[in-house]
Amino acid sequence: MNILVVLRMIPDSAGELQLAEDGRSIDREWLDFQLNDFDDHALEEAILLKEAGGAHVTAVAVGEGANRVLQMAAARGADEVVALQSEEDAMIFSREIAASIVAMARAKSADLVLCGVQSSEDVFGQLAPYVGALLDWPHVSGTNRIVANGAVLRVTQERGAGVAVTYELAAPAVLGVQTASKAPRYVSGSKLREASKTPIGRAAPEPSGFERSAEIITLRLPVQGGSGENLGGNAETVADRLVSILAAKGLARN
Amino acid sequence: MKLIACTEGHSSKIEAFSLEMIAAARSLAQAGDEVVAFFAGRDAQAASASFGVADQLIAACAATSDLVPAETYARLLRDVIAAESPSLVLVPYSANGLDVAADIAARTGWPLISYVNEIKRDGESLTVVAQMYGGKVLAECAVQLPAILMINPGAFPEATPGPIDTARVRTIDAEPALTSGKVKMVAIDVPDYADVDLTTAERIVCVGRGIGDEASIDLARNLATMLGAEIAGSRPVVDNGWLPKLRQVGKSGQKVKPKLYLALGVSGAPEHLEGMSQADLIIAVNTDPKAPIFNVAHYGATCDLFDLVANLSDRLRAGSGR
Numbered sequence: 034m035n036i037l038v039v040l041r042m043i044p045d046s047a048g049e050l051q052l053a054e055d056g057r058s059i060d061r062e063w064l065d066f067q068l069n070d071f072d073d074h075a076l077e078e079a080i081l082l083k084e085a086g087g088a089h090v091t092a093v094a095v096g097e098g099a100n101r102v103l104q105m106a107a108a109r110g111a112d113e114v115v116a117l118q119s120e121e122d123a124m125i126f127s128r129e130i131a132a133s134i135v136a137m138a139r140a141k142s143a144d145l146v147l148c149g150v151q152s153s154e155d156v157f158g159q160l161a162p163y164v165g166a167l168l169d170w171p172h173v174s175g176t177n178r179i180v181a182n183g184a185v186l187r188v189t190q191e192r193g194a195g196v197a198v199t200y201e202l203a204a205p206a207v208l209g210v211q212t213a214s215k216a217p218r219y220v221s222g223s224k225l226r227e228a229s230k231t232p233i234g235r236a237a238p239e240p241s242g243f244e245r246s247a248e249i250i251t252l253r254l255p256v257q258g259g260s261g262e263n264l265g266g267n268a269e270t271v272a273d274r275l276v277s278i279l280a281a282k283g284l285a286r287n
Numbered sequence: 288m289k290l291i292a293c294t295e296g297h298s299s300k301i302e303a304f305s306l307e308m309i310a311a312a313r314s315l316a317q318a319g320d321e322v323v324a325f326f327a328g329r330d331a332q333a334a335s336a337s338f339g340v341a342d343q344l345i346a347a348c349a350a351t352s353d354l355v356p357a358e359t360y361a362r363l364l365r366d367v368i369a370a371e372s373p374s375l376v377l378v379p380y381s382a383n384g385l386d387v388a389a390d391i392a393a394r395t396g397w398p399l400i401s402y403v404n405e406i407k408r409d410g411e412s413l414t415v416v417a418q419m420y421g422g423k424v425l426a427e428c429a430v431q432l433p434a435i436l437m438i439n440p441g442a443f444p445e446a447t448p449g450p451i452d453t454a455r456v457r458t459i460d461a462e463p464a465l466t467s468g469k470v471k472m473v474a475i476d477v478p479d480y481a482d483v484d485l486t487t488a489e490r491i492v493c494v495g496r497g498i499g500d501e502a503s504i505d506l507a508r509n510l511a512t513m514l515g516a517e518i519a520g521s522r523p524v525v526d527n528g529w530l531p532k533l534r535q536v537g538k539s540g541q542k543v544k545p546k547l548y549l550a551l552g553v554s555g556a557p558e559h560l561e562g563m564s565q566a567d568l569i570i571a572v573n574t575d576p577k578a579p580i581f582n583v584a585h586y587g588a589t590c591d592l593f594d595l596v597a598n599l600s601d602r603l604r605a606g607s608g609r
Contacts (some may be wrong), residue, residue: 052424128399171358195535198475199296200473201473207386216526246392255582261589279514
């Protein structure tokens with residue numbers, strides 16, 4: 034089985050995000066970029082499938098720091114790694130890179146395309162359904178377990194309220210991974226150093242074929258704090274206040 | 288113009304956010320417009336008993352299946368779109384919606400905006416506000432119709448449920464599309480709440496990514512015990528295997544409404560807020576003062592969560608004389 038897994042580099046939204054002067058983008062100058070968490074799980078699922086039944090895993094990364102993450106992917110078990118060129122300092126819209134992923138899936142004779150179910154920049158739509166529809170392959174998003182038995186895939190999908198639905202479908206297929214069957218593995222420094230020798234292929238982007246969904250008129254930060262009371266940053270004071278708040282609300286334990 | 292509100296359900300139930308989609312469409316409809324609710328599921332009963340606010344209900348029914356897979360849902364919806372020529376299709380941000388919206392967008396070439404919180408209509412064009420970067424940034428977008436919008440659950444109030452006239456209900460046989468579909472449903476697993484049911488818990492202590500590692504969960508668990516609370520986790524914590532899935536709060540976990548929700552190191556991604564923002568009292572502790580959890584918290588603190596847990600545990604222990 035040939036697996037293509039997509040790795041998107043996105044701004045670390047755990048850090049502080051500042052708006053750029055044009056008001057339509059975020060200031061990327063001091064941002065850390067990291068692998069989209071869901072894509073990390075997609076990579077892990079690809080490697081788990083390879084270990085379970087054999088597969089050739091190609092990882093394609095896009096965005097700032099793609100080379101670094103591709104070396105990590107190689108260290109984790111990807112057989113081939115490719116950097117997809119992207120416009121510098123631009124958001125990575127899944128709607129726009131879908132055509133490039135489709136082209137690569139064909140070029141690599143992929144039986145299975147895996148990517149994270151979402152990314153923080155996919156405001157114009159998610160990658161798995163775009164790629165699935167363009168290839169006219171079945172697609173399922175929000176998976177937390179994928180088992181391959183030959184070309185037959187058994188896929189479990191997370192839905193709300195803890196409900197899980199299991200589907201069966203035949204490859205070729207596209208799956209949007211929510212959670213890998215096991216947590217993404219740790220890679221040792223020595224493995225990373227070894228993998229740093231893996232040659233990184235280059236791919237030029239394909240024209241998206243879609244019109245941009247919309248013009249972003251402006252970006253803004255949500256109004257901060259809501260109407261809540263800020264108790265500050267001193268743990269002792271905060272603990273004192275919480276004890277009295279809980280008592281006042283009748284929530285201190287009887 | 289016509290607006291299609293996509294609705295969902297499984298077994299004999301409809302999802303509550305279905306009524307939000309209909310309400311959103313209704314709020315945008317002007318005189319002469321038509322709000323069409325689209326439903327695909329086992330039977331039309333629950334939908335026709337609830338979707339009275341819509342002008343029309345198109346229900347695709349598959350008596351042999353408790354759930355219509357997204358692939359089949361999207362195919363049926365495409366046929367409805369081709370026949371009805373709507374200007375706007377509203378899809379919920381749900382497991383099903385994630386597969387349906389971009390599939391339709393890819394096959395029609397229509398614009399798609401996801402994670403939409405607000406919609407303003409000006410004649411034939413729309414201005415929408417969508418969330419990006421885990422809710423830390425809001426994007427205001429100008430959208431040309433026809434278009435597809437994926438709407439965040441909770442962004443619009445539910446329409447009042449009520450029956451729709453049978454004359455306004457059209458049923459479609461979904462069986463052919465289901466039979467020829469490439470994605471087959473094999474099982475639906477509904478969790479067993481025998482051990483824990485967060486949805487009925489009065490007090491919840493929820494840990495997020497900020498808890499750091501599995502060993503530290505015990506500190507939060509001890510605090511939960513002192514407070515008489517259930518321990519819960521956000522998605523990253525459960526994904527790491529630090530807490531069982533049944534203890535996950537949020538979109539793919541449980542929707543909770545306790546009297547006390549103490550969030551420790553939870554950033555408050557939109558998917559988490561969807562599961563807990565209705566709690567009576569929300570106390571959030573996070574060292575990032577811009578964490579979105581503070582937007583729904585009644586009380587917020589930016590101290591180190593371990594310092595807080597230690598101090599609060601000391602006081603509770605002293606207070607109980609233990």
